[in-house]
Amino acid sequence: MSEIVKTRAIVLRRLDFGDTSRIAHFFTEEFGKLSAMVKGAKSPKSKTGLVIDLLNVVELVLYKKETREVQLVSQVDLLKHFPNIRDDFEKFRFASAVIELLATMITESEPHPKLFEGSVKILSLIDSSNESPKILFAKYFFFFLKELGYEFQFERCSVCGRVLSKGEQASYNFEAGMICTDCRADRLTNFNFSEELFELVFCLNQKKCSYTYKEENINSIIVLLEKFLAYNVGEFKGLKSLKI
Ligand SMILES: [Zn+2]
DSSP, rough: OEEEEEEEEEEEEEEEETEEEEEEEETTTTEEEEEEEEETTTTOOHHHHSSOOOTTTTEEEEEEETTTTTEEEEEEEEEOHHHHHHHHHHHHHHHHHHHHHHHHSOTTTOOOOHHHHHHHHHHHHOOOOOOOOHHHHHHHHHHHHHHHHHHOOOBTTTTTBBBBBTOOOOEEETTTTTETTTTSTOOOOOOOOHHHHHHHHHHHHHOOOOOOOOOHHHHHHHHHHHHHHHHHHHOOOOOOOGGG
């Protein structure tokens, strides 16, 4: 039995299927990631075909069947699109990295409503705010990891348990976690934070953060989070979108 369901979704990918149809991958609010076929979407007259485009946020009506791998789209309406992302290469790179994380790291059919909300929000900010897309992405990356269950803990020293302070010269070990200035002397570390860099980690995890940081510091944090994710998930080999 198939049921008719309605959900919001982000378009992660679309592929042509046969002469007339398309299959799209969606990150849906209610059902997590899923694939669905859109019949007739390749026709130039198809409104559905235009709406189902990479990055768009849509409202989907689906014929959904648990046992089916590819669901069937009955109706689709556009809720949000991001014209500025398409016109600006920096915006496009980091929006693509958001999509890449969702497309590669989330398990099929596992709902993450909070991650859905946060992803729509970050794409909207990348599209329309004046904030650096790189900083927006770094903030999102911390949030994404947390929602996936791989929170990057930076608040306490994993050895002595002391609460770390902003601007401290802390270090990181992928196995143990954060290591404070006092404990790091005789320990193996994978990453050493300068005071400036550690302050940036705090800042990126706060709502308000004054963005006067050096480009290379934000790059370092993104690379660290990529390594952290690769340490936790063996199949993850870094973000291709950022290598362009
Ligand atoms: Zn310590």
